Amino acid sequence: DIVMTQSPDSLAVSLGERATINCKSRQSVLYSSNNKNFLAWYQQKPGQPPKLLIYWASTRESGVPDRFSGSGSGTDFTLTISSLQAEDVAVYYCQQYYITPYTFGQGTRLEIK
Amino acid sequence: QITLKESGPTLVKPTQTLTLTCTFSGFSLSTSGVGVGWIRQPPGKALEWLALIYWDEDKRYSPSLKSRLTITKDTSKNQVVLRMTNMDPVDTATYFCAHEDHRAFDVWGQGTMVTVSS
Numbered sequence: 001d002i003v004m005t006q007s008p009d010s011l012a013v014s015l016g017e018r019a020t021i022n023c024k025s026r027q028s029v030l031y032s033s034n035n036k037n038f039l040a041w042y043q044q045k046p047g048q049p050p051k052l053l054i055y056w057a058s059t060r061e062s063g064v065p066d067r068f069s070g071s072g073s074g075t076d077f078t079l080t081i082s083s084l085q086a087e088d089v090a091v092y093y094c095q096q097y098y099i100t101p102y103t104f105g106q107g108t109r110l111e112i113k
Numbered sequence: 114q115i116t117l118k119e120s121g122p123t124l125v126k127p128t129q130t131l132t133l134t135c136t137f138s139g140f141s142l143s144t145s146g147v148g149v150g151w152i153r154q155p156p157g158k159a160l161e162w163l164a165l166i167y168w169d170e171d172k173r174y175s176p177s178l179k180s181r182l183t184i185t186k187d188t189s190k191n192q193v194v195l196r197m198t199n200m201d202p203v204d205t206a207t208y209f210c211a212h213e214d215h216r217a218f219d220v221w222g223q224g225t226m227v228t229v230s231s
Contacts, residue, residue, distance in 0.1 A: 001176070038217075040216075040217035040218070042160075042218075044160075048223075049209055049211075049221035049222065049223055049224050050160065050218070050221055051221075052217060052218060052219045052220075054217065055215075055216040055217050055219070056216075059216075061216065061219065083153045093159070093160055095160075095162075095214075095218075096219060097217045097218075099160055100162075100165060100173040101173070101174075101176060102150070102162040102165070103162065104159055104160040104161070104162065105159070106159045107159045107160075109114075
């Protein structure tokens with residue numbers, strides 16, 4: 001299995017400030033034939049299912065605000081929220097879909113400072 | 114618009130078999146590249162991928178649960194069924210089904226909470 005490790009486990013950021021969440025995979029999730037990273041980011045608010053934010057490591061899902069961005073390649077990835085809004089309080093998960101069993105990170109809880 | 118909805122029992126006894134149904138609309142599970150997966154989340158814990166079925170009947174399972182899981186589809190009914198045998202209290206969780214294409218799990222159901230208790 002590809003183990004996904006997120007850091008930090010929790011994060012408190014002031015409104016309007018930048019939030020950065022990291023995700024590391026134990027092996028590369030870059031598919032060489034199409035040069036795409038099979039890495040997704042989800043946002044989950046209490047009592048709700050996860051919501052897809054980013055796929056292919058850096059492609060924003062339709063309707064997701066542009067303050068959310070993804071970067072990285074191979075084994076190291078980052079989700080950045082450029083200017084934190086109150087509605088961004090949630091738990092964020094990365095997931096590799098390079099190979100089954102698909103695996104998720106342990107989650108990062110984002111709060112307002 | 115793609116929607117998915119999970120249904121099944123909210124309470125099962127230890128050793129019983131859990132059967133969950135995912136009823137979906139807005140897509141066909143006979144379309145190339147499409148899949149439906151099951152993911153669960155114990156209370157207060159992280160997401161765990163369980164199983165996936167593709168348009169071509171290809172089935173994938175979590176290795177740690179493979180002996181207990183069966184995933185099937187009924188394309189005519191727009192349903193995917195997950196069976197999990199020998200339920201245990203540690204299997205208490207919210208169970209989600211989700212649509213998958215090249216964009217990972219882009220649409221999720223609301224989830225159904227299953228409690229395992231005698």
